[in-house]
Amino acid sequence: MELVPDSALLNRTVMVVWHGGTTPEVLQPLVKRLRERVGEKGRVMxxxxxxxxxxxxxxxxxxxxxxxxxPPPSLTHSPPLLGELARLLKPSGLLFLREPITTTTTASVEGVRSVKKLTSALKLSGFVDVSEVEASEYSGLLAGLQANGVTAGQDTISVAFVSAKKPSYEVGASSTLSFANRLPQPTNKVSSETANVWSLDPADDNLDMLDSDTLLEEEDLVKPDPDSLRSQCGPNSGRKRACKDCTCGLREELGNENPVTQTRTATSSCGSCYLGDAFRCASCPYLGMPAFKPGEQIRLSSRQLKADQ
Incomplete structure (x- = not known):
């Protein structure tokens, strides 16, 4: 407590954070000394x-x-606790903290962090100007740590005294950047030079207008021969066929047509084809077709006339 300067406490609202291991016999003398240091206008919580x-x-x-x-200084400040302290502090408020730290980089002490990690935790919680004032030994530290479930040797533990400061602004505050006033301000006004570029005045003799007729060549004005627009595909053998250099789409149209159904007279080898599948042989071309009257002409496609492979 003596490391905290009087100028930081005089006429200030001071909050003292203690934990479960502190007894009332220790609290009362501390509060009395702090009230003397904060003065009549100060307050101790x-x-x-x-x-x-x-x-x-x-x-x-x-x-x-x-x-x-x-005492004993065995309190390890968690990120939620540091965040709550940052919330309670006024802008530019001061934080003075003591916490057990490990003094070795090789040994791992459960529940105790190094001063570097403590500094990082303070910065992540929103504090600035974080600095270690002093690291000292404390004779009663080991017993206090063991009471909180921390197992460590006395030679690897010390107490760090760290000071920090809350920024001079609140969380979510906004401020104008220093160079913002030097930036050109946006405007919706159009300069006279820009307006003249896009203005079209037919009465202006100095305004050169482009004649649309000059964009066409002589061959563009010649009408095409109607015969050249007709399809070169003509009749051939009673049906329309596509020419060699067909460009009218007839070749594609003919390529998509359904295959022509061929008709052939089927000859029965058993003479029972008209009775139905029950009386037909295995190679009968009428297999699968319904029964028909004897002598009735049945048309079969070329696919049906071929035996299954």
Whole structure:
């Protein structure tokens, strides 16, 4: 607590954050000393870290936050706790924090982070000007950590004292950039030079108008011969066929026509084809067709006249 300058506390609203391991015998002397340092116009508040997020404090209502100062300093500040402290602080408010840190980069201590990770957590929570003021040993630290379930050796743990600051603006605030006034302002007005470029005045003698007749050549004005537009495909052997260089689409039209059904007289080898499938042989061309009267002419396509392969 002595590392916090008096100028940071005088006439300020100060919040002291404590945790479950702190006893009332420790709280009372601390509050008394702080009230002497903040002066008559200052104010001292006490809040439990475990219940801070559930208490509806007004946003930007605190000027200074002291957390982790009450012995034993075994409080590890989680990201939600740091975010809540940033919300409660006024713009340019100060945060003074003490937290156990690991002093080695090789040993892994569960529940304790390095000062580098602590600094990163503060910056991610919105704080600026984060700096480590001091890292010192504390004789009662090991017992406090063990009470919170942290297992570590005394030689790998120390206490870091870190100061930080909330930015001078609120979350969601907007500000005009310094170079914004030097940018050209958009306008809907059209300059006179631009307007003259797009103006068309038929009465202006100096205005050169393009004659549309000059865009056509002499051959464009010649009408085409009607015979050249007709199809060169003509009658051939009683039906229309496409010529060699057909361009009228007749070749494609003829290619899509259905195949012509051929008719042939089928000769029965058993003489029972007209009775139906029950009396027909396996190679009968009428297989699958209904029965018909004897002597009735039946037309079969070329496909039906071919035996199955």
């Amino acid at each position: 006490l809040e439990n870290a475990d219940r801070l997020e559930s208490i509806p404090h007004e946003e930007s209502s605190v000027e200074v936050v002291l957390t982790g100062f009450l």
